[in-house]
Ligand SMILES: NC(=O)C1=CN([C@@H]2O[C@H](COP(=O)(O)OP(=O)(O)OC[C@H]3O[C@@H](n4cnc5c(N)ncnc54)[C@H](OP(=O)(O)O)[C@@H]3O)[C@@H](O)[C@H]2O)C=CC1
């Protein structure tokens with residue numbers, strides 16, 4: 001597949017870090033952002049905070065899909081929170097070419113079907129990229145030297161030249177990435193990882209948190225099994241991660257995940273699409289999920 005242009009729709013923590021690195025290696029990239037963040041990026045560039053310090057990246061930024069110079073070879077990387085997906089899709093449907101490739105680089109497992117309703121060429125990324133966005137104009141890459149692992153595949157399954165191209169470009173930009181035909185099996189494991197992570201947002205480290213996390217994990221595994229949904233094992237996930245994601249020691253003061261980031265910013269969270277997805281799957285497939293329901297209720 002020929003070289004492509006990227007539109008990163010939602011230039012927060014994940015989208016900002018990905019977009020900055022794509023731009024830095026010369027891949028044509030436009031960020032979609034809004035509010036004070038957009039104003040700062042347009043005025044001063046996107047400030048990328050890494051283990052090497054801060055640098056301003058002069059990546060073009062648009063206020064929405066109407067503001068993007070669309071071409072037939074544009075690939076959209078969708079990086080808004082899951083509860084922001086519908087609004088982003090309304091905007092994209094109104095202005096992007098109907099044949100656009102949309103790559104879901106979000107947590108959760110519900111965004112892909114929402115995108116596929118609107119765009120036939122839907123792809124998914126399993127996002128292992130700890131990042132932070134608390135200040136307008138600034139995104140923080142929490143791992144070094146590799147910012148993240150971003151494997152990609154076609155949704156619902158399969159791999160093709162688009163997945164290969166995107167994976168190759170992400171590698172060029174400094175990420176680990178391979179194309180995988182079973183990407184949703186990896187994203188379902190990530191769903192369980194995130195649901196367990198939600199427990200650590202709710203409770204301090206200790207025996208109660210450990211017991212609740214184990215129960216949430218068991219419920220998630222049981223719900224996925226009852227639904228007949230393929231999921232890679234925790235061991236496969238561990239092997240893929242290896243020691244690639246090395247946390248920066250200089251930002252140890254903010255260990256929270258992306259859900260905690262939303263809470264810190266006083267914004268709505270993605271909880272319905274994280275531990276809430278396990279509750280939904282349990283209800284659909286006859287699996288009791290009391291521990292997951294507790295986490296959902298108390299973090300809602
Ligand atoms: N942060 C992390 O460490 C990780 C996050 N993820 C996943 O990545 C996805 C993105 O999370 P994250 O990057 O943390 O979220 P952020 O909130 O940091 O980034 C999303 C960005 O999209 C912007 N946005 C939303 N809707 C629109 C819109 N219609 N037009 C323009 N801009 C818009 C938001 O603006 P505003 O702030 O104004 O809402 C925000 O800047 C989530 O699914 C998350 O679970 C996965 C792995 C790690």
Ligand SMILES: CC(C)(CO)C(=O)C(=O)O
Pocket residue numbers: 107127128129130131194197256257258259
């Ligand atoms: C656990 C983590 C940081 C992994 O990338 C994540 O998915 C999140 O913060 O939501």
